[in-house]
Amino acid sequence: MGWYESVTQFAADQIGGRGRNGEAGGSDLPDNLMFARTQDEEPPHRAYEPVAPMLAIPSRLETTAIDQVYMAFDVSQPVGQPDDLRGRDREVKALLSGVLHRRNHGIVSGPRGSGKTSLVRVFGQYADREGVVVLYSACDDGTSFGELIRSYLEQIPPAMVDPGMVELFEQRVISFGADSSPYQATGVLAMLKYSQLVVVLDEFDRITEEDMHDKISSLLKLVSDARLPVRFVLVGGNSAFADIVRAHPSLMRHITRVSTAPLANEAIEELLERCSQRCGIDFSERAKELLEEVACGSPYHARLFGMHGALNALAEQSDLADVSHVQHGLDEAFEEWSLLNPHDAQNFRDVLRGRFGNPTDFVAFARQVAWHNADDDFARDWKMQPRHSDVAPPTGLTQLGQTVQVVDDHVTFRDATAPQFLVALNHARGSAELRMNGGNRA
Ligand SMILES: Nc1ncnc2c1ncn2[C@@H]1O[C@H](COP(=O)(O)OP(=O)(O)OP(=O)(O)O)[C@@H](O)[C@H]1O
Ligand SMILES: [Mg+2]
Numbered sequence: 001m002g003w004y005e006s007v008t009q010f011a012a013d014q015i016g017g018r019g020r021n022g023e024a025g026g027s028d029l030p031d032n033l034m035f036a037r038t039q040d041e042e043p044p045h046r047a048y049e050p051v052a053p054m055l056a057i058p059s060r061l062e063t064t065a066i067d068q069v070y071m072a073f074d075v076s077q078p079v080g081q082p083d084d085l086r087g088r089d090r091e092v093k094a095l096l097s098g099v100l101h102r103r104n105h106g107i108v109s110g111p112r113g114s115g116k117t118s119l120v121r122v123f124g125q126y127a128d129r130e131g132v133v134v135l136y137s138a139c140d141d142g143t144s145f146g147e148l149i150r151s152y153l154e155q156i157p158p159a160m161v162d163p164g165m166v167e168l169f170e171q172r173v174i175s176f177g178a179d180s181s182p183y184q185a186t187g188v189l190a191m192l193k194y195s196q197l198v199v200v201l202d203e204f205d206r207i208t209e210e211d212m213h214d215k216i217s218s219l220l221k222l223v224s225d226a227r228l229p230v231r232f233v234l235v236g237g238n239s240a241f242a243d244i245v246r247a248h249p250s251l252m253r254h255i256t257r258v259s260t261a262p263l264a265n266e267a268i269e270e271l272l273e274r275c276s277q278r279c280g281i282d283f284s285e286r287a288k289e290l291l292e293e294v295a296c297g298s299p300y301h302a303r304l305f306g307m308h309g310a311l312n313a314l315a316e317q318s319d320l321a322d323v324s325h326v327q328h329g330l331d332e333a334f335e336e337w338s339l340l341n342p343h344d345a346q347n348f349r350d351v352l353r354g355r356f357g358n359p360t361d362f363v364a365f366a367r368q369v370a371w372h373n374a375d376d377d378f379a380r381d382w383k384m385q386p387r388h389s390d391v392a393p394p395t396g397l398t399q400l401g402q403t404v405q406v407v408d409d410h411v412t413f414r415d416a417t418a419p420q421f422l423v424a425l426n427h428a429r430g431s432a433e434l435r436m437n438g439g440n441r442a
Contacts, residue, residue: 084118091108109235109240133160198232204240369412
């Protein structure tokens with residue numbers, strides 16, 4: 001199975017509720033569900049006589065246009081095509097040269113929604129084209145080292161092993177159990193002879209047990225020292241690097257590290273332009289500026305807020321989303337987020353009505369945190385965006401309770417996607433009323 005199919009399979013398994021070993025779950029959704037619908041494949045439309053005055057249900061034509069906006073902005077999926085990955089050329093090149101040519105392991109780290117999976121996915125497509133076998137899976141807390149590694153071993157194509165050794169290889173994979181060690185894993189991987197293997201462990205930060213970090217570090221070190229044609233790429237939050245080198249400081253020499261720091265505004269603009277091309281709704285210059293201002297370099301937020309703005313333009317049958325469409329969109333995006341995170345959302349409404357001090361200080365701080373979300377020492381060197389002057393945390397910040405937390409002397413938001421929602425609320429259509437009405441929306 002190629003890289004692209006392996007990611008597709010993984011995503012379809014997640015949706016279909018299939019377990020790691022492929023046993024069927026509660027749904028029979030097709031494996032290619034994620035990529036099944038394209039415009040060309042729309043079922044033929046049959047016209048029916050309306051039997052009653054039209055209800056307030058969008059017509060099929062409108063539904064298709066709405067779908068097009070959803071698909072164009074594709075907020076919940078990692079980027080599918082290299083062309084859609086904007087502003088990451090440097091990172092893709094660093095990963096390709098580090099992992100494929102220098103034979104290092106890779107670590108891709110960055111905050112939620114910054115494009116880690118998108119980046120490794122595009123890297124995987126390039127690596128695939130170079131004849132490298134790329135295997136992908138996401139980690140889960142509570143999985144043992146043996147179970148995790150076995151899930152990859154089972155996917156290795158037998159063609160990578162000497163024809164005379166295939167049977168022995170398969171036996172070793174079968175007997176590789178939940179309690180197997182890094183040393184045993186290296187023994188199995190040592191049988192790979194033909195082509196390079198890259199193993200991508202996404203969601204690495206979901207693993208919290210130190211023992212697991214230690215075992216994975218040992219495996220990486222053993223594989224490097226034995227000069228095997230196998231490389232690992234770990235993908236996770238900013239702590240991923242520290243977690244992995246803690247157990248084996250000498251691993252530093254064998255690792256290429258790439259950070260998905262906030263994107264430069266030009267990349268955000270390119271991203272929005274591609275979405276516009278797909279759905280036929282452009283943004284006015286001022287609307288784009290507003291989106292850049294609020295997204296703070298995050299591709300996830302740019303797509304989300306842009307999508308809401310475009311839907312508002314569509315609702316008015318306009319093919320140009322202007323500032324007011326985007327401002328309404330920010331409102332809607334905030335309300336949507338507040339359903340997932342009501343505690344933080346209520347705090348932000350209270351912030352804007354001045355309950356904890358000057359709202360402007362909070363918004364400036366949120367913006368600073370968003371721009372520096374990936375700002376550990378490494379990311380600082382790599383960031384293309386000029387460093388903004390530091391903004392001190394407002395004194396009333398501690399009154400936000402669990403919404404903020406202190407990690408390594410840095411004040412951060414518990415929900416890493418939250419700062420942009422405070423900035424969004426500040427620019428949203430209803431923000432003026434919010435300040436006047438004590439947080440209650442009309
Ligand atoms: N460089 C980019 N250019 C354009 N869109 C991007 C880029 N990076 C990410 N995106 C978009 O941003 C959203 C989040 O991307 P992705 O899922 O890759 O982030 P992530 O860091 O893996 O998130 P998480 O931490 O939740 O796993 C997706 O909609 C994706 O299509
Ligand atoms: Mg991801």
